[in-house]
Amino acid sequence: MLAASLAAGGFTADPAQLESPLGYFALYGDCTRLGNVLAALEQLWALRRHDINVKKHPAWYFTQxxxxxxxxxxxxxRLDPAEVRSIRVTMEPGGWIR
Structure with a gap:
């Protein structure tokens, strides 16, 4: 929600945030060239081997x-979302702590 709100307000991101000398790849690994990253991710079980998690929903991990x-x-x-008036969610202890 925050990212969508910022984008609606005109915020943008650095287009070189992944490959720049101070970007994500330089910070978290030795793959500073996109070709190297793609080759690494094409390997079987690459995400697991590199401890990378992919969220199924664009939401906080505790809400998945x-x-x-x-x-x-x-x-x-067979619920119609338009007919849902409220939802009560109970989460595990600490589930709302950031």
């Missing part, structure tokens, strides 16, 4: 299971 549960419930019960 909740989003999955809501989607399964909506599918199973």
């Amino acid at each position: 299971r909740t989003a999955d549960a809501a989607l399964r419930l909506a599918e199973r019960e």
Whole structure:
């Protein structure tokens, strides 16, 4: 939500944020050239081997299971989102702590 709000307000990102000398690749690994990164990620189980997690939903990690549960419930019960008036979510202790 924050990123969408910032973008709506005209904020942009550095187009060289990945490959620049102070960019993501230089900070978190030795792959400063995009070709090297692509070759590494094409390997079987590359994400697991490099401890990279990919979130299924564009939301905080603690809410991933909740989003999955809501989607399964909506599918199973054939819910129309327009008819949902409220939702109460209970999370594990510490689930809201950043």
